[in-house]
Amino acid sequence: xxxxxxxxxxxxxxxxxxxxxxxxxxxxxxxxxxxxxxxxxxxxxxxxxxxxxxxxxxxxxxxxxxxxxxxxxxxxxxxxxxxxxxxxxxxxxxxxxxxxxxxxxxxxxxxxxxxxxxxxxxxxxxxxxxxxxxxxxxxxxxxxxxxxxxxxxxxxxxxxxxxxxxxxxxxxxxxxxxxxxxxxxxxxxxxxxxxxxxxxxxxxxxxxxxxxxxxxxxxxxxxxxxxxxxxxxxxxxxxxxxxxxxxxxxxxxxxxxxxxxxxxxxxxxxxxxxxxxxxxxxxxxxxxxxxxxxxxxxxxxxxxxxxxxxxxxxxxxxxxxxxxxxxxxxxxxxxxxxxxxxxxxxxxxxxxxxxxxxxxxxxxxxxxxxxxxxxxxxxxxxxxxxxxxxxxxxxxxxxxxxxxxxxxxxxxxxxxxxxxxxxxxxxxxxxxxxxxxxxxxxxxxxxxxxxxxxxxxxxxxxxxxxxxxxxxxxxxxxxxxxxxxxxxxxxxxxxx
Amino acid sequence: xxxxxxxxxxxxxxxxxxxxxxxxxxxxxxxxxxxxxxxxxxxxxxxxxxxxxxxxxxxxxxxxxxxxxxxxxxxxxxxxxxxxxxxxxxxxxxxxxxxxxxxxxxxxxxxxxxxxxxxxxxxxxxxxxxxxxxxxxxxxxxxxxxxxxxxxxxxxxxxxxxxxxxxxxxxxxxxxxxxxxxxxxxxxxxxxxxxxxxxxxxxxxxxxxxxxxxxxxxxxxxxxxxxxxxxxxxxxxxxxxxxxxxxxxxxxxxxxxxxxxxxxxxxxxxxxxxxxxxxxxxxxxxxxxxxxxxxxxxxxxxxxxxxxxxxxxxxxxxxxxxxxxxxxxxxxxxxxxxxxxxxxxxxxxxxxxxxxxx
Numbered sequence: 001x002x003x004x005x006x007x008x009x010x011x012x013x014x015x016x017x018x019x020x021x022x023x024x025x026x027x028x029x030x031x032x033x034x035x036x037x038x039x040x041x042x043x044x045x046x047x048x049x050x051x052x053x054x055x056x057x058x059x060x061x062x063x064x065x066x067x068x069x070x071x072x073x074x075x076x077x078x079x080x081x082x083x084x085x086x087x088x089x090x091x092x093x094x095x096x097x098x099x100x101x102x103x104x105x106x107x108x109x110x111x112x113x114x115x116x117x118x119x120x121x122x123x124x125x126x127x128x129x130x131x132x133x134x135x136x137x138x139x140x141x142x143x144x145x146x147x148x149x150x151x152x153x154x155x156x157x158x159x160x161x162x163x164x165x166x167x168x169x170x171x172x173x174x175x176x177x178x179x180x181x182x183x184x185x186x187x188x189x190x191x192x193x194x195x196x197x198x199x200x201x202x203x204x205x206x207x208x209x210x211x212x213x214x215x216x217x218x219x220x221x222x223x224x225x226x227x228x229x230x231x232x233x234x235x236x237x238x239x240x241x242x243x244x245x246x247x248x249x250x251x252x253x254x255x256x257x258x259x260x261x262x263x264x265x266x267x268x269x270x271x272x273x274x275x276x277x278x279x280x281x282x283x284x285x286x287x288x289x290x291x292x293x294x295x296x297x298x299x300x301x302x303x304x305x306x307x308x309x310x311x312x313x314x315x316x317x318x319x320x321x322x323x324x325x326x327x328x329x330x331x332x333x334x335x336x337x338x339x340x341x342x343x344x345x346x347x348x349x350x351x352x353x354x355x356x357x358x359x360x361x362x363x364x365x366x367x368x369x370x371x372x373x374x375x376x377x378x379x380x381x382x383x384x385x386x387x388x389x390x391x392x393x394x395x396x397x398x399x400x401x402x403x404x405x406x407x408x409x410x411x412x413x414x415x416x417x418x419x420x421x422x423x424x425x426x427x428x429x430x431x432x433x434x435x436x437x438x439x440x441x442x443x444x445x446x447x448x449x450x451x452x453x454x455x456x457x458x459x460x461x462x463x464x465x466x467x468x469x470x471x472x473x474x475x476x477x478x479x480x481x482x483x484x485x486x487x488x489x490x491x492x493x494x495x496x
Numbered sequence: 497x498x499x500x501x502x503x504x505x506x507x508x509x510x511x512x513x514x515x516x517x518x519x520x521x522x523x524x525x526x527x528x529x530x531x532x533x534x535x536x537x538x539x540x541x542x543x544x545x546x547x548x549x550x551x552x553x554x555x556x557x558x559x560x561x562x563x564x565x566x567x568x569x570x571x572x573x574x575x576x577x578x579x580x581x582x583x584x585x586x587x588x589x590x591x592x593x594x595x596x597x598x599x600x601x602x603x604x605x606x607x608x609x610x611x612x613x614x615x616x617x618x619x620x621x622x623x624x625x626x627x628x629x630x631x632x633x634x635x636x637x638x639x640x641x642x643x644x645x646x647x648x649x650x651x652x653x654x655x656x657x658x659x660x661x662x663x664x665x666x667x668x669x670x671x672x673x674x675x676x677x678x679x680x681x682x683x684x685x686x687x688x689x690x691x692x693x694x695x696x697x698x699x700x701x702x703x704x705x706x707x708x709x710x711x712x713x714x715x716x717x718x719x720x721x722x723x724x725x726x727x728x729x730x731x732x733x734x735x736x737x738x739x740x741x742x743x744x745x746x747x748x749x750x751x752x753x754x755x756x757x758x759x760x761x762x763x764x765x766x767x768x769x770x771x772x773x774x775x776x777x778x779x780x781x782x783x784x785x786x787x788x789x790x791x792x793x794x795x796x797x798x799x800x801x802x803x804x805x806x807x808x809x810x811x812x813x814x815x816x817x818x819x820x821x822x823x824x825x826x827x828x829x830x831x832x833x834x835x836x837x838x839x840x841x842x843x844x845x846x847x848x849x850x851x852x853x854x
Contacts, residue, residue: 078719090714092707094778103707106700107719114698142830 003066004029005081005163005194006051010060013046020046021218024060028163033185033195035205035226037234038215039429041399044198047215048165052084053077065162078108081162087171089152093141098123100140101154108159126154129191130184146177153184157193164188165196170204171427174288174455176494182208205234235430257315258449259300259331259418264309269295270473272309277418277449282440284452284464284481286493291470293453294336297420300451301333302326313418327356332416334407336423336453338400342407345396349386350377352395353409380409385435401432408439419443422453437463457486457493469493510771512822513786520793527801534668535676540789540796542679546747548788549685549740550763551770552692553733555784558767559696560729561709561776562617562624566632567737567763568756570609573639574602575741579751580644582654595656602738609635610734611727618726639753648751657746681743688736693781701728709776765812766791769819791815 004027013021021043028034038044049055050062053074062069064080072080091100102119123136132150134143140151149169156164170178185195185208199205205212206226213223214237222237260276270292277283285293298304300311302320310317313329320326326333335341344352354361354373361372374391381388384405387398395406404424411419421440425433440463444450454460460467461481469477469492477492524531550567557564578601582593593601609631616627639645650658664677696702704725707715716722745751770787772779794815798808 074717075719084717086717088714090711090717092710092714092777094710094773095703095706099703103703104718106703111700114700114703116698139830 002030004063005032005065007063008047008051008060009063011047011050011057011062012059013043013050013055013057019218021050021057024215024220026213026220026223028194028196030162030194031189031192032211033189033197033209035209035212036196036198036215037205037212037237039399039431041217042215043218044215045167046218048084048167048196048198051077051165052082075108078104078159081160082165083156083159083161083163084165085149085152085156085167085169087168089148091140091148091151094139096137097134097140097143097151098136100151101126101158104155105158122158123154126157129157130154130187132180132184145172146174146180149173149181150184153188157188161193163194163196165198167198168427169197170199175490176288178204206231258313259451260312260315261300262310262312264299264306264311266295266299266304266307269299269304270470273470273475274309275468275475275478277451279417279447279449280444281466282444282450282452282464284454284460284467285470286454286457286460286467286489287470288493290472292473293470294422295473296470297333297422297451297453300326300418300420301331303333327414330415330417332411332414332419334411334419334421334424336426338403338407342410343395343403345394347395348392349381349389349395349398349406350374350391352406353377353380353413356410357413376413377409380413384409384412384439399429399432401428401436404428404432404436405439408436412443416448418449418451420451420453423455424452425454425456425459433459457489460489461486508771510780510783510786512819513770513783513790517786517790517793520790520797524793524797524800531797531800535670538676538678538682540792541682543792543796544788545679545681545685546740546744547759547763547766547792548785549688549736549743550759551767551784551788552688552781553736553740554764554767555772555779555781556692556696556705556729556733556736557624557628558764558772558774559709559776559779560624560705560725561712562628563764563774564613564624564628564733565760566609566613566628566635567733567740568760569632569635569639570606570734571602571737571741571744572753572756573609573635573643573741574605574738575745576639576648576751576753577605577643578602578742579648579654579657579745582657583648583652583751586654587652592655595660598654598656599739599742602742603735604738606734606736606738606741607731608734610730610732610737613734614723614727614730617730618723645753647753650749653745653749653751657742658749661746661749681747684739684743688739689781689785692736695732696781701725705729706777709778711777762791762812763788765816769816771823773823774820 006026006028008024008026011021011024012019024047026047036044036047046055050057053072053076056071062072064072064077064082067080069076069080092103095103098120101123105122106114106119120136127134127136130150130153134147134150140148143151153164169181173181182204185197188195197205197209206229209226211223211225212229212234214221214234216237256279257276258279262274264273265271273292273296275283285296287293295304299306300320302322302325305321311320312318313331318325318329320329320331339345344355350370350373354376357376358368361368361376363369377391380386386405386409387402389398395403398406408424424440425436428436437459440450440452452460452464461484464481467477467479467481467484467489468475469489521531530536550571553567554564578598581601582598585591585593612634613628613631616622616631617624620627622630660680663680664675665680665683667675667677670676696705701724704715704720705728707718707720708722708725712722715725741756744756748755766787767779767784768774768787769790770785771783772787791812794811795808798811799805803811
């Protein structure tokens with residue numbers, strides 16, 4: 001029986017008297033891939049920070065490679081072979097690939113001088129081990145996200161990692177890149193390196209892991225080999241409930257076409273795209289990175305306007321050259337990245353929700369009474385099920401799922417007729433995800449036309465009634481979702 | 497292959513200043529051939545020494561992520577104190593301090609003052625801009641209060657400093673009897689450039705300066721000791737400022753405590769024009785050298801093409817804006833290259849067959 005790479009026995013952690021981790025037992029063996037699953041606030045990151053030495057722990061014992069560490073510093077953790085890759089990959093954008101890969105090793109070995117040639121050789125060796133080719137001299141800031149991640153993984157390998165903890169590694173990746181990551185993980189596994197894979201996404205969990213450990217409210221709820229799990233069982237353990245998603249059916253009989261695109265193009269983004277969306281429909285638009293789907297959304301919202309073709313709203317041609325134009329036509333847009341594009345993180349929830357309709361909340365003298373802002377926020381918080389916190393709570397203090405609901409509320413406040421949502425459930429826990437789907441379906445039933453950009457094939461088939469697949473700026477496939485299988489759709493996305 | 501090289505050249509940080517130096521030199525030379533005379537070039541190089549050495553101090557702190565506004569006062573504190581102490585020593589005992597020690601004294605003072613900056617930024621987490629405005633005023637006040645504020649004239653200045661200002665390399669006798677040549681301080685400038693470059697490129701702490709300017713939390717995660725890097729940067733910048741101070745004071749053979757006042761922005765501008773990003777995380781000695789050369793080239797020679805001296809400031813300001821615009825365009829171009837780069841994605845996708853090599 002091999003020595004486990006890490007062994008947590010009865011670990012508990014308190015923050016100001018509040019117990020955030022309760023009696024955690026966890027063992028990871030060399031070459032094992034463990035999926036750590038849990039909603040926001042479950043204690044996942046606390047546990048990771050304990051293993052990596054950033055946090056201390058109050059009860060229990062941590063052993064790494066058989067050695068007991070009642071106390072551990074980040075340096076000791078790294079020396080013992082623990083590496084954490086955070087969601088931002090902790091790379092230096094202005095520096096080269098080679099330097100990013102070797103810098104932490106440089107610091108770890110306490111080297112005073114930098115030997116560029118030796119470092120380059122090492123970086124090259126590590127890249128070859130993983131089997132990917134990236135130009136060692138390119139600036140990391142200029143690499144696509146998936147390659148930045150490879151650089152981060154290489155950095156971990158260069159430091160002789162025995163356990164690599166990846167925090168939500170697939171958030172910014174497309175399906176193809178996720179497959180490549182899975183292949184890399186399998187390669188690392190074969191070399192005896194263990195991986196803890198933290199993820200929300202069920203498909204990936206099943207694709208790559210040997211074991212699943214589920215944390216809920218600071219407790220290890222289940223820790224078993226993957227074979228004993230089914231999707232439903234996993235969802236049940238994560239949320240404590242059974243969540244069933246009923247596929248969306250287009251009920252409305254109306255032929256009322258709310259928005260139509262006729263041969264629209266924008267140079268460098270998309271070309272000759274046409275589609276119609278009726279009131280009550282949910283149209284999903286999907287495709288790989290670079291397919292033009294985000295650009296399409298931005299064009300409909302006036303951020304990057306079309307250059308050719310026509311957009312018709314309510315059967316009349318609409319000139320959409322700015323966001324103002326889009327709003328005038330009743331179009332709202334939920335952006336892909338809520339943190340940088342959707343929320344004012346340093347402002348309160350009521351400021352955020354009322355930001356789109358602030359003008360309309362003025363009283364005669366031009367002043368905006370804060371009560372009106374608070375009332376509006378309160379209305380939407382109840383309607384969308386946002387956690388009940390005081391109205392002046394900063395947006396940054398809400399979980400991912402709640403933050404997404406705040407952005408939704410903000411746009412619903414303008415009472416749009418056409419709602420475009422770009423990856424609405426990205427980085428959102430399973431429970432919030434299904435609740436957001438329910439909200440979307442409810443909106444459709446109320447007569448809105450919904451266009452949803454998404455990468456998640458399961459989500460598309462469950463939520464939308466029609467799907468558009470794009471590739472390199474063109475529409476390559478269009479179909480009703482009824483009767484379409486996941487495999488069919490995935491194939492269309494990859495092959496075009 | 498040549499297409500990729502063209503892209504790399506266009507996005508190089510130093511390309512703008514290099515291009516401008518070449519173009520303007522040719523332009524000035526055509527307008528007035530006196531420009532190309534050896535004496536003029538030597539004179540230009542000498543003009544670059546003081547700002548050039550200061551620029552190294554500025555660059556170090558700028559790469560680490562902030563703008564230092566105290567460097568001129570550190571330089572003056574070091575040089576003025578050294579001058580005053582040695583002047584008194586000289587007058588009372590006749591002892592003439594050798595030049596290297598003169599420099600060392602000022603460098604030591606610079607190191608101490610620099611560490612005060614490090615304390616403010618590292619321990620109290622004050623943003624560099626704010627911290628150094630405060631420290632500049634503190635140093636200025638302390639200097640006037642405890643060291644003095646009177647001019648020290650050439651007759652009382654430390655002998656070695658006076659001598660230093662007269663050393664010429666490659667001296668030549670001109671037809672009208674004067675001696676012209678390359679001032680030795682240009683060599684000192686080159687040495688400072690080389691040492692700074694060496695530290696930035698070949699030491700781990702030097703690379704740490706780039707890291708901390710790039711992303712502080714990543715720097716911590718990678719294992720660096722943030723405080724250590726800050727102390728290193730600010731002390732080194734202080735030392736370099738101390739060197740510049742002695743050069744500046746020796747040049748005019750007078751210790752005038754107000755001499756460097758107001759020069760900060762011009763030097764910072766030279767550093768930025770030379771390609772060091774104002775946001776931190778990148779920059780090179782080559783870029784700084786070119787930036788300093790460019791700004792002094794313009795100031796020295798606008799008059800040659802008939803531009804009235806009053807317009808020098810205007811041209812200077814326009815140049816800075818121009819440089820920032822070009823840098824911003826370069827950024828946009830770089831981002832476009834990522835988004836539309838099918839080339840990089842293809843090579844990436846080709847290695848689809850991931851070999852599980854042991």
